[in-house]
Amino acid sequence: MDTTRFKSKGFYIPGIITLIIFAGLVTLPLFGSLYNVILITTLLMYANLTVSWVLFSGLTGYMSLATAAFFGVGIYASALFLPITGAELPILVVVLIGGLASSIIAFGAGALTLRLRGIYFTIFTFGLVVLIMELLNWWELSVNKILNRYIMLVDNNYIFYVMLGLFVLVMLTFFFIRRSKFGLAMRSIGENEEAASHMGINVTMVKIVTFAISAFFMGATGAIWATKLSYINPHEAFKVLISFLPVLMAIFGGMGHIYGPVIGAVIFAYLQETLQTKFSEIYMLSFGVVLVLAILYMPHGLVGLIQKVWRRISGGKRVHT
Amino acid sequence: MKKRLLIILIGICVVAMMAAPLIMTGCGEEKETTAPTTQPTTTVPEGKPADYYTKEYILIGASRPLSGANAPIGDAAYGPVMKMWEEKVNADGGIFVADYDRKLPIKFIIYDDATDIGTMVRLTEKLILEDEVDLLFSACGTAFISAQAPIANKYSKLLITAEGGATTMRESLPGLPYVFVSLPFSDHYQLPVFADMCAAKGAKTAYIISIADLHGVEYGGVANMEFGRVGIDVIANKSVPITYTDFSLLVKEAKAADPDVFCVFAYPPIVLPVTGEMMAIGFNPPAVIMGPGANFGFYGLSFGGDPLVVEGVTCFAAANSKTSPEFAEAFAALEELVGWANLDWWGAPYYLPLVEIIEQAIVATGTLDNDVLRDYIATHHFDTILGDTYFEMFGEGGGLMVKETHPGEIGQWQNGIVEIVGGGDWPAVVLTSEWVYPKPDWPAP
Numbered sequence: 001m002d003t004t005r006f007k008s009k010g011f012y013i014p015g016i017i018t019l020i021i022f023a024g025l026v027t028l029p030l031f032g033s034l035y036n037v038i039l040i041t042t043l044l045m046y047a048n049l050t051v052s053w054v055l056f057s058g059l060t061g062y063m064s065l066a067t068a069a070f071f072g073v074g075i076y077a078s079a080l081f082l083p084i085t086g087a088e089l090p091i092l093v094v095v096l097i098g099g100l101a102s103s104i105i106a107f108g109a110g111a112l113t114l115r116l117r118g119i120y121f122t123i124f125t126f127g128l129v130v131l132i133m134e135l136l137n138w139w140e141l142s143v144n145k146i147l148n149r150y151i152m153l154v155d156n157n158y159i160f161y162v163m164l165g166l167f168v169l170v171m172l173t174f175f176f177i178r179r180s181k182f183g184l185a186m187r188s189i190g191e192n193e194e195a196a197s198h199m200g201i202n203v204t205m206v207k208i209v210t211f212a213i214s215a216f217f218m219g220a221t222g223a224i225w226a227t228k229l230s231y232i233n234p235h236e237a238f239k240v241l242i243s244f245l246p247v248l249m250a251i252f253g254g255m256g257h258i259y260g261p262v263i264g265a266v267i268f269a270y271l272q273e274t275l276q277t278k279f280s281e282i283y284m285l286s287f288g289v290v291l292v293l294a295i296l297y298m299p300h301g302l303v304g305l306i307q308k309v310w311r312r313i314s315g316g317k318r319v320h321t
Numbered sequence: 322m323k324k325r326l327l328i329i330l331i332g333i334c335v336v337a338m339m340a341a342p343l344i345m346t347g348c349g350e351e352k353e354t355t356a357p358t359t360q361p362t363t364t365v366p367e368g369k370p371a372d373y374y375t376k377e378y379i380l381i382g383a384s385r386p387l388s389g390a391n392a393p394i395g396d397a398a399y400g401p402v403m404k405m406w407e408e409k410v411n412a413d414g415g416i417f418v419a420d421y422d423r424k425l426p427i428k429f430i431i432y433d434d435a436t437d438i439g440t441m442v443r444l445t446e447k448l449i450l451e452d453e454v455d456l457l458f459s460a461c462g463t464a465f466i467s468a469q470a471p472i473a474n475k476y477s478k479l480l481i482t483a484e485g486g487a488t489t490m491r492e493s494l495p496g497l498p499y500v501f502v503s504l505p506f507s508d509h510y511q512l513p514v515f516a517d518m519c520a521a522k523g524a525k526t527a528y529i530i531s532i533a534d535l536h537g538v539e540y541g542g543v544a545n546m547e548f549g550r551v552g553i554d555v556i557a558n559k560s561v562p563i564t565y566t567d568f569s570l571l572v573k574e575a576k577a578a579d580p581d582v583f584c585v586f587a588y589p590p591i592v593l594p595v596t597g598e599m600m601a602i603g604f605n606p607p608a609v610i611m612g613p614g615a616n617f618g619f620y621g622l623s624f625g626g627d628p629l630v631v632e633g634v635t636c637f638a639a640a641n642s643k644t645s646p647e648f649a650e651a652f653a654a655l656e657e658l659v660g661w662a663n664l665d666w667w668g669a670p671y672y673l674p675l676v677e678i679i680e681q682a683i684v685a686t687g688t689l690d691n692d693v694l695r696d697y698i699a700t701h702h703f704d705t706i707l708g709d710t711y712f713e714m715f716g717e718g719g720g721l722m723v724k725e726t727h728p729g730e731i732g733q734w735q736n737g738i739v740e741i742v743g744g745g746d747w748p749a750v751v752l753t754s755e756w757v758y759p760k761p762d763w764p765a766p
Contacts, residue, residue: 033450033451034450035446035447035450035451038443038446038450042443051590072563082470084493131469134562136561137533141533141538141560142433143544146489146538147533147534147535147538148464148489148538150466150467150493153471153472153475228442229438229439229442229466229468230442230471231438231467231468231471232438233464233534233535235533236438236439236464236532236562239437239439273443276432276433276435276440276444277432277447279443280387280432280433283433284388304548320553
């Protein structure tokens with residue numbers, strides 16, 4: 001790995017900023033209100049899903065709508081091992097199980113379908129969400145004779161720290177994958193899969209492994225998020241909206257930069273929270289307007305807009321990111 | 322250099338966004354309970370709350386379905402009762418709270434949960450932690466109150482649930498001391514009564530369709546058991562996905578089975594099209610029970626605006642204007658407020674006493690302390706529109722409004738209104754008409 005870039009000043013400043021933000025987040029429960037901890041947990045949850053999604057779809061160009069499937073598998077891991085009657089396994093182990101279970105499903109599904117391309121792959125991933133949801137629904141109704149599951153409530157600060165830990169992990173994974181040969185192979189696949197294949201890249205293996213890594217973080221996030229919900233059923237756990245939100249958040253933030261998906265997820269989720277509670281009567285309307293404007297005037301997302309503004313300020317010279 | 326500045330700019334944006342809620346909270350944004358004091362230098366009398374001088378109103382929060390699939394229920398069930406109560410209380414100058422030595426008006430903060438459980442959970446926490454509401458009011462729907470109850474309990478916030486059954490939640494009530502259930506539901510005591518009614522009329526077979534959510538599972542399961550108890554053969558018990566939209570095949574199958582009793586345990590978006598499909602193909606079994614949905618005024622108006630069209634459809638209902646002069650007055654007031662279409666003969670008879678209980682508990686205890694209110698409600702009887710009203714307590718846990726307060730369980734559309742045609746065998750029951758079995762034919766198209 002080329003380590004010279006880490007020694008440059010260009011790495012230190014964003015690194016210091018990141019550390020300051022990280023320090024602020026780590027100490028948040030000490031000085032922030034409990035509600036702010038909950039709010040930022042929500043923002044982190046969306047950030048985890050969005051970065052996980054970009055990790056696979058952003059780099060390979062394969063549009064996956066399976067986020068809800070992996071997130072839901074994680075939720076059900078908690079439903080099974082963290083029932084309201086008491087934890088059957090340590091919470092962190094359950095989070096790991098949620099991630100691994102999602103990874104295994106992604107690996108299997110990926111092995112079967114990642115030879116599909118374009119719209120076919122997208123439709124398959126969406127179908128995966130519905131398939132798992134309906135299978136689980138059938139299983140719960142026909143075999144278990146229950147539909148609802150209660151999950152033990154966990155201390156909000158604990159959930160926050162686990163979510164933050166996952167956020168750090170997914171960001172580090174994203175950061176290192178992007179800068180590695182593996183990331184280069186993924187970008188090659190995104191640019192031209194056939195060319196990548198001719199260059200000797202095992203495209204199927206790269207796609208499957210990345211799909212499984214991405215699913216791991218989605219599943220782990222679902223597992224810890226479930227402890228906030230207290231009650232779940234298949235339709236609640238596998239909400240199809242969860243498949244679309246990370247896509248919108250990534251587009252909103254911009255996928256060309258590592259910070260883009262995070263900024264998109266954070267602003268998007270915060271906007272949703274604010275509009276829903278402060279302007280509930282016009283929430284959906286205003287949310288829709290913001291989205292349409294964002295798509296129309298920010299084709300490269302918020303980060304793209306900032307870069308554009310910066311170019312103008314700096315006299316039209318190109319900014320390299 | 323420019324790259325670094327750009328990264329700094331982005332970093333600042335992220336920090337600013339992260340910090341915004343903290344700053345807003347720090348500035349006391351919308352902390353309405355800490356409004357400018359009228360007597361800033363006066364010491365709070367001993368034993369009185371810190372906001373003794375500054376408290377302007379009793380703040381009540383609710384996460385309700387203002388949009389989404391449950392919106393029609395929210396609009397016509399607890400929503401109108403909350404609105405009417407707010408107007409009535411505030412017209413009287415508020416509720417006297419001894420802790421403050423004065424009457425305090427009530428003020429609602431209502432958020433739209435968009436019929437989404439995750440959103441409802443988040444908004445409930447916001448109401449409790451950020452808005453610091455004095456009282457928390459119920460979400461809407463069986464699954465929703467099941468999710469909200471542990472949250473309310475976690476933060477020691479009194480919660481008297483409204484729309485939603487508790488067949489499953491009842492098992493958890495011993496561990497939920499702050500949760501009280503007001504609404505009658507499947508085995509408490511609607512379906513046992515309905516099964517007895519069907520058996521008494523000689524019904525032999527039943528066909529059940531239920532929505533694949535907690536409501537449907539509870540009602541479908543209990544109906545299966547209760548029909549079995551009285552010797553009625555359940556020839557089908559079908560669960561349909563929430564997303565189901567085409568009911569023609571389903572209704573045709575039910576018609577082919579020729580049941581004596583046809584049950585649809587689902588919400589208005591299913592109850593209404595199934596009714597329409599039954600009319601279209603002339604499927605008219607001797608007994609048809611549907612709900613929630615058929616217990617609202619809008620059900621009667623949904624098929625050409627004439628409630629006579631749904632003559633004979635059975636639903637879950639507790640009281641109507643004939644039940645007592647008090648109910649006549651209450652339903653007239655609700656009709657004036659939200660219109661006949663939004664009258665609810667199942668839920669309103671329990672939501673009206675629900676707010677009375679809260680009001681009486683506040684007046685009696687003189688406090689808004691949820692621990693005190695909870696203990697008072699758990700240990701006292703209340704004189705409400707239902708008469709003697711109280712909760713059966715589950716040890717040190719939560720409570721369930723006793724069935725002996727129920728004036729009725731089963732209603733039927735007769736001459737354009739919902740009559741109360743079935744109830745238990747306790748003194749509070751007031752039936753307003755006889756159950757018509759078999760139901761009359763649907764009107765000719």
